[in-house]
Amino acid sequence: MITLKSEKVSKVINVPTTVNEITPDVLEKLTKNVVISKYHALVALCWKVGFGDVFFNSKKNERGAQVIPLLAKANFPEKDAEEFKWLSVGQKLILTRSAIEMGVHVHVPNAASVNSISAWAESVEKAEHPEAKGISINTLPKGQFILVEFKVVNISDISGVITSDTLEEDPFLVNE
Numbered sequence: 001m002i003t004l005k006s007e008k009v010s011k012v013i014n015v016p017t018t019v020n021e022i023t024p025d026v027l028e029k030l031t032k033n034v035v036i037s038k039y040h041a042l043v044a045l046c047w048k049v050g051f052g053d054v055f056f057n058s059k060k061n062e063r064g065a066q067v068i069p070l071l072a073k074a075n076f077p078e079k080d081a082e083e084f085k086w087l088s089v090g091q092k093l094i095l096t097r098s099a100i101e102m103g104v105h106v107h108v109p110n111a112a113s114v115n116s117i118s119a120w121a122e123s124v125e126k127a128e129h130p131e132a133k134g135i136s137i138n139t140l141p142k143g144q145f146i147l148v149e150f151k152v153v154n155i156s157d158i159s160g161v162i163t164s165d166t167l168e169e170d171p172f173l174v175n176e
Contacts, residue, residue: 002141004120008127013111013120016146019046019068024090027072030108031150034073039155042073042106043093047147051117051140069093069100074155084155092162095153103151114147 001021005012016022027044036042046068071091076084110116121135129136 002143002145004117004141006124006127009120009123011120011123013116015112015117016148017144019048019070019146022046022070022090022146022148024088027070027089030110030148031072034106034108034150036073036075036152038075038077040075040152041071041087041093041155041158043095043100043103043151043153044070044072045100045149045151046070047149048144049147050144051142052137067100069095071158071161072150076155086161087155087158092165093158094160094162095158099153099157100151103153106150106152108148108150110148112145112148 001014002017003012003014022044030044031042034042048066069092071087071089071093073089074084074087117140118135121139124139125132125134125136128139
C-alpha cells in the first residue's frame with residue numbers, strides 16, 4: 001500500500017499497489033451496498049497503472065494495460081449453490097475480453113478511486129499553492145497502483161477461475 005498524506009490536508013488515503021491487497025474482505029466491504037440480479041456476478045477489474053499516466057495521459061492508453069478480474073460478488077439461487085461452489089469472492093476469473101467490455105459498469109465510490117485520489121491531490125495542491133488550478137505531477141507519488149473498477153457480467157460468461165498463482169510442482173523448473 002501507498003499512503004497518500006500531507007501535512008497540509010487532513011484526509012489520508014491508502015492506495016493498493018498489488019492485486020494481493022484486494023482481499024475478499026476488501027471486496028466485500030467495497031460492494032456491501034451493491035445488489036445484483038440472479039445469475040450475475042460483480043467483477044472487480046484490477047488495473048495496474050501509474051499515477052502520472054492516470055492523471056496526465058489519456059485514459060484510453062491505459063486500456064492496453066493488464067487487467068486482472070476478481071470475483072467481488074455472485075448471485076445465484078440457494079438451490080444452485082452446489083453447482084457454483086467453485087466461485088468464491090476474491091478468486092481470479094477467466095473471462096473473455098468481450099465479456100468484460102460488454103459488462104455493465106458499476107460505480108463504487110471509495111477512497112482509492114481516481115476521483116478520490118484526484119480530489120486529495122487537488123486539496124494538497126490548493127493548500128500548498130492557493131492559486132493552483134489542478135494537480136501538479138509533484139503532488140502524486142511515483143510508481144504504480146491498482147485501480148479497481150466494477151462490472152456486472154453474466155455468471156455464464158465466467159469460463160473458470162484461477163485457484164492459485166503458484167504450482168506445487170513446475171514441470172519446466174530445472175533448478176532454483
